[in-house]
Amino acid sequence: MKNKEAPGMSLIVKSVTRLTAGLILIYGIYIVFRGHIGPGGGFAGGVIIALSLVHLMLAFGKDVVLKRLDEARGIIISSLGALAFLILGIVGFLGFKAPFLKERFEHFSAGLIPIYDVVIGVLVSSGLFITFLALVLLTGKREKK
Amino acid sequence: MEIHLILIFMICAALFAAETKDLISSLIALSVAGLGLCLAFLILKAPNLAITQLVVEIIYVIILIRATIDKDLPLVRDGRWLFNTVSAMLFAIVFLSFAYFALKEIPVFGQPLMRVSNEYVTSGLEKTGSANIVSAITLNFRSFDALAEAAVLFTAIIGVLAITRKTGKIDEK
Known part of the structure; x- marks a missing residue:
């Protein structure tokens, strides 16, 4: 093995991960966006997106993924997802006597449901990945002691 | 018929997960039980739940x-096997009899x-x-429920991050 000192798993795992991680990411985005047509939805698709990041992280070590999505950036994205859900609900207030979470604009398909799906997908994917990151970093710190 | 086979399979996997000695075998048995649950959802024609169950099971x-790959904790097994067995059988009998009378009453x-x-x-x-129809109900008719669910998830993430944080906000001098 040439790169035995490099973090992560062996060369075979890295080569396979290079092929599959992007496909898993695209599949997660597909599941998020077709939540109003077929089975799927924001939660399942968000978990699949988080799993693709976890897959990269298990194969290549944590530095490769931390360059793209570290803890501070992940918590910002997750908060934006939660906040966007609330703002989409408040949009229903814009017309008077309208209830909370009511749809205010006509869409080509299914109203606000795909937008809710995307928002929940953003929240779940970044949040679960950050949770995984926190647990892994915590165990790594405990091993050092 | 298939649903009963899958339920028996899941009960066997859960018993094995509870009774085996090392943690990795227990985890694998637990994931097998979760896979059986996913198949049961598929047979009951709930593909939404099946996808979510499969994916969440993979990540957990x-x-x-x-978390447990190098912390193989030994289980504490003292000499109270008689009390454990008798109480487990007693509770199994009680729960099964209550389930028999309760499940007879509920409608199809x-x-x-x-x-x-x-x-x-x-x-x-x-x-x-x-x-x-599932996302029509959860995200349109009952979207307040989905909002609360997102809030619960976000609060859980914030809680995990606050507990497992490496460094404090105030840097030490």
Whole structure:
């Protein structure tokens, strides 16, 4: 093995991960966006997106993924997802006597449901990945002691 | 018929997961039980739940294996096996008898269609435009529920991050 000192798993795992991680990411985005047509939805698709990041992280070590999505950036994205859900609900207030979470604009398909799906997908994917990151970093710190 | 086979399989896997000695075998048995649950959802024609169950199960197995891979804790087994066995059998008998009397009374699954759910099922497609009736209910008719669910998830993530944070906000001098 040439790169035995490099973090992560062996060369075979890295080569396979290079092929599959992007496909898993695209599949997660597909599941998020077709939540109003077929089975799927924001939660399942968000978990699949988080799993693709976890897959990269298990194969290549944590530095490769931390360059793209570290803890501070992940918590910002997750908060934006939660906040966007609330703002989409408040949009229903814009017309008077309208209830909370009511749809205010006509869409080509299914109203606000795909937008809710995307928002929940953003929240779940970044949040679960950050949770995984926190647990892994915590165990790594405990091993050092 | 298939659902009973899968239920027996899941009970066997859960018993093995509870009774085996090392943690990795227990985790694998637990994930097998979760896979059986996913198959059961597929047979009961709930693909939404099956997808979510499969995906969530993968991520929790990864997290649990990552957390327990080098902490193989020995289980405490003292000499109280008689009390344990007798109490387990007693509780099994009690729960099974209560389940027998309770499950005889409940109606067939989804059989008397209520007024609200009848409205959801019959006119869900026209009112929301969503072909998937599950997301039509959870994200349009009951979207306040989805908002609370997102809030719960976000709070859980914030809690995990606050507990497992490496460094404090105030830097030490």
